[in-house]
Amino acid sequence: MRHPVRLGAALAGTLTLALAATGCGAKGTEAAAGTPAAETTVTSCGRQLSFAAPPKRAVTLDQTSTEILLELGLQDRMAGTANIKTKIPARYAAAYAKVPVIAPKIATGEQLRAATPDFVVAGSADLLTKDRAGTREELAALKVPAFVSAVGCPRRERAGASPFELLFSDYENLGKVFGAAPRAGRLAADQRAAVAKARKTAAETACGGGRPTVVYLYSVFNGMPYVAGGTGLPSEMSRIVGAKNAFDDVKEDWPEVSWEEVAKRNPDYIVIGDLSERGRPGDSAAEKRAALTEHPVVSKLAAVRDGRILEVPGIELDPSVRSVHALGLLAEGLKGAGHGR
Amino acid sequence: MAADPAAHRAPVDLPLPADLPLPVDLLLPAARGHVAAGEPVVAGERSAPARAALFLLAAAVLAGSLAAAVRIGTADVGWAGLARVLGARLGLDVTPPPPLVDSLVWDLRLPRVLMAALVGASLAVCGAVLQAVTRNALADPYLLGVSSGASAGAVTVVVLGVGASALGVTGGALAGALLAFGLLLLLLRRTGLDSTRIVLTGVVVGQLFTALTSLVLMASADADTTRAVTHWLLGSMAPARWDTVAACAVVTPLGLLVAWLCSNALDGLAFGTDTAASLGIGVRRTRLLLLVVTAVLTAVAVATVGAIGFVGLIVPHGVRFLVGPSHRVLLPYAALAGAVFLVWTDAVARVAFAPREIPVGVITALLGVPLFLLVLRRRGEL
Numbered sequence: 001m002r003h004p005v006r007l008g009a010a011l012a013g014t015l016t017l018a019l020a021a022t023g024c025g026a027k028g029t030e031a032a033a034g035t036p037a038a039e040t041t042v043t044s045c046g047r048q049l050s051f052a053a054p055p056k057r058a059v060t061l062d063q064t065s066t067e068i069l070l071e072l073g074l075q076d077r078m079a080g081t082a083n084i085k086t087k088i089p090a091r092y093a094a095a096y097a098k099v100p101v102i103a104p105k106i107a108t109g110e111q112l113r114a115a116t117p118d119f120v121v122a123g124s125a126d127l128l129t130k131d132r133a134g135t136r137e138e139l140a141a142l143k144v145p146a147f148v149s150a151v152g153c154p155r156r157e158r159a160g161a162s163p164f165e166l167l168f169s170d171y172e173n174l175g176k177v178f179g180a181a182p183r184a185g186r187l188a189a190d191q192r193a194a195v196a197k198a199r200k201t202a203a204e205t206a207c208g209g210g211r212p213t214v215v216y217l218y219s220v221f222n223g224m225p226y227v228a229g230g231t232g233l234p235s236e237m238s239r240i241v242g243a244k245n246a247f248d249d250v251k252e253d254w255p256e257v258s259w260e261e262v263a264k265r266n267p268d269y270i271v272i273g274d275l276s277e278r279g280r281p282g283d284s285a286a287e288k289r290a291a292l293t294e295h296p297v298v299s300k301l302a303a304v305r306d307g308r309i310l311e312v313p314g315i316e317l318d319p320s321v322r323s324v325h326a327l328g329l330l331a332e333g334l335k336g337a338g339h340g341r
Numbered sequence: 342m343a344a345d346p347a348a349h350r351a352p353v354d355l356p357l358p359a360d361l362p363l364p365v366d367l368l369l370p371a372a373r374g375h376v377a378a379g380e381p382v383v384a385g386e387r388s389a390p391a392r393a394a395l396f397l398l399a400a401a402v403l404a405g406s407l408a409a410a411v412r413i414g415t416a417d418v419g420w421a422g423l424a425r426v427l428g429a430r431l432g433l434d435v436t437p438p439p440p441l442v443d444s445l446v447w448d449l450r451l452p453r454v455l456m457a458a459l460v461g462a463s464l465a466v467c468g469a470v471l472q473a474v475t476r477n478a479l480a481d482p483y484l485l486g487v488s489s490g491a492s493a494g495a496v497t498v499v500v501l502g503v504g505a506s507a508l509g510v511t512g513g514a515l516a517g518a519l520l521a522f523g524l525l526l527l528l529l530r531r532t533g534l535d536s537t538r539i540v541l542t543g544v545v546v547g548q549l550f551t552a553l554t555s556l557v558l559m560a561s562a563d564a565d566t567t568r569a570v571t572h573w574l575l576g577s578m579a580p581a582r583w584d585t586v587a588a589c590a591v592v593t594p595l596g597l598l599v600a601w602l603c604s605n606a607l608d609g610l611a612f613g614t615d616t617a618a619s620l621g622i623g624v625r626r627t628r629l630l631l632l633v634v635t636a637v638l639t640a641v642a643v644a645t646v647g648a649i650g651f652v653g654l655i656v657p658h659g660v661r662f663l664v665g666p667s668h669r670v671l672l673p674y675a676a677l678a679g680a681v682f683l684v685w686t687d688a689v690a691r692v693a694f695a696p697r698e699i700p701v702g703v704i705t706a707l708l709g710v711p712l713f714l715l716v717l718r719r720r721g722e723l
Binding site: 102103104105108109110111113114116117124126129130131132134138142143144252 | 414415416417418439440441442444445448449450561565566569572573577579580582696697698
């Protein structure tokens with residue numbers, strides 16, 4: 001079902017590119033009209049990147065990076081995208097259709113070079129290795145700067161910082177690189193406001209009795225639950241809305257744990273990440289709900305018995321331009337219950 | 342050491358036990374009664390010029406495969422593009438290609454194709470040598486636990502970050518491989534390097550390091566890291582670069598030469614310790630030398646491109662079927678055949694599921710299994 005759509009999008013993108021090349025497309029966007037600095041320099045995951053002019057052929061190596069650039073209206077400066085894990089939201093669909101897909105999954109070094117990029121954006125340093133798209137050193141030698149999201153930078157370099165703030169710093173840095181600072185600044189400001197609003201909602205509706213604990217159920221694979229650990233975004237989301245991630249002590253993003261352990265932590269709420277767009281077994285919210293109610297022990301938990309289960313789009317539980325949406329849902333969901341232990 | 346290799350194809354001349362066990366049978370097809378009549382002509386029996394011509398032909402096939410494989414990839418460059426890149430690199434008077442196209446061909450594809458040839462040759466010869474040393478038709482280069490050690494080393498570096506800056510994945514894998522082999526030698530130090538003991542100890546060491554790999558993965562890796570490591574464990578030529586090709590280009594020919602110089606000893610060992618000893622071969626010393634050589638060759642290959650399965654098992658058998666069991670002839674042909682096989686399987690891995698690339702180890706097994714069955718059938722084993 002998704003494949004023909006994607007193929008269509010890719011074809012449309014190629015067509016647009018062909019039209020642009022013959023001079024019959026590509027109107028200037030707000031971003032394109034931005035004033036380029038003489039020599040822009042940003043720091044990305046421990047490396048200095050310099051730009052004499054804003055990039056014209058950016059390639060994004062994953063969906064998060066793709067959506068950020070689309071949100072900033074930079075589709076006319078993109079030469080390719082890769083590694084789309086789930087559906088592109090409807091509001092980006094038209095812009096996304098203009099950009100060729102160089103690889104539906106993780107891009108190889110050959111695919112990246114064949115797209116002749118002048119700038120590479122990756123959501124994680126893991127995508128820039130020798131057996132994938134090539135290292136940042138190799139790309140630097142080819143005069144192709146590679147930007148790695150501050151959120152996906154190896155952990156030791158982002159200790160202590162809030163993932164939301166790291167995400168906003170990405171917007172601002174990318175805005176600077178593309179000469180689209182005003183729009184990027186607005187995006188960061190809007191999302192900061194959304195975070196502040198969630199914090200406020202939580203503070204106003206808090207009714208004493210300590211912070212409720214939450215288990216985030218991301219996926220169920222082979223009958224084993226994958227939940228949010230202490231290093232991922234949900235941990236920070238919980239803090240913002242005055243709750244506590246029950247698996248904060250596990251220092252991973254999405255550790256695989258046991259149902260017994262979920263039961264032992266006895267959370268006040270369970271947040272289900274709905275991944276039905278991804279469409280693998282155990283991905284939909286309904287399947288996860290079933291897994292909770294059918295498990296002999298977990299089904300006896302108060303959170304399951306009393307239906308204190310929230311559903312949010314799973315993709316938004318990883319840091320992306322859409323994450324503040326899930327944060328809003330979470331703040332609203334916890335508000336209604338107004339409970340304390 | 343002075344035994345005439347031709348003697349091994351004449352079973353009547355040799356004091357073989359009456360009921361040959363299957364492994365020996367597989368390794369020495371000429372020892373079977375029915376083989377003598379309808380078998381393809383054994384290369385060693387041809388005249389010297391014919392032998393040379395046949396070998397040159399095989400070498401030409403390899404050269405042609407290398408050239409063809411450089412053309413194949415997820416990004417289509419075309420012959421003209423390739424010619425421009427090579428011309429510019431060789432200092433000829435051509436319009437230089439765009440830097441990214443030059444990099445695609447020169448930094449990625451050429452080293453990758455050459456690496457496939459070197460690793461293929463290395464694995465095939467290691468397989469042939471270990472099959473003779475352990476007198477086991479199922480022996481392959483990973484029998485000594487080297488690949489499991491490499492996996493454990495790589496996973497330790499990638500997942501736990503131990504020595505990540507100093508060693509890198511390749512360094513970690515090499516360290517792990519040599520550690521596993523060191524442990525194997527330690528466990529074997531008091532024994533006479535008896536073939537069964539080598540096999541069993543290798544299996545034990547391999548299991549230990551496999552368990553360590555799983556332990557590290559399960560205890561600390563997240564899903565993305567696990568997927569990245571799994572891709573690496575299955576074997577992929579993608580990380581090949583000129584520096585690793587250079588390292589392999591030094592080690593591999595040297596190792597192959599040592600193995601080839603031991604051809605006579607290998608012929609003897611394939612018949613068993615007693616036969617080898619009666620031929621004047623220092624059994625323990627030779628076995629140790631050959632184990633070290635194959636372990637180093639395998640370690641270098643695995644550390645660079647992961648554990649590519651099946652090449653080291655099937656290629657020696659296929660080549661033995663074509664040219665006979667004499668190692669003086671078998672080893673060079675195994676090297677060529679292994680190189681050609683891996684160059685082509687890697688090319689298939691690059692384009693078969695384009696735009697996705699799949700680990701070459703998957704393709705070697707997919708193509709290797711039917712080829713192996715074909716060889717067995719032709720020889721009347723099935």
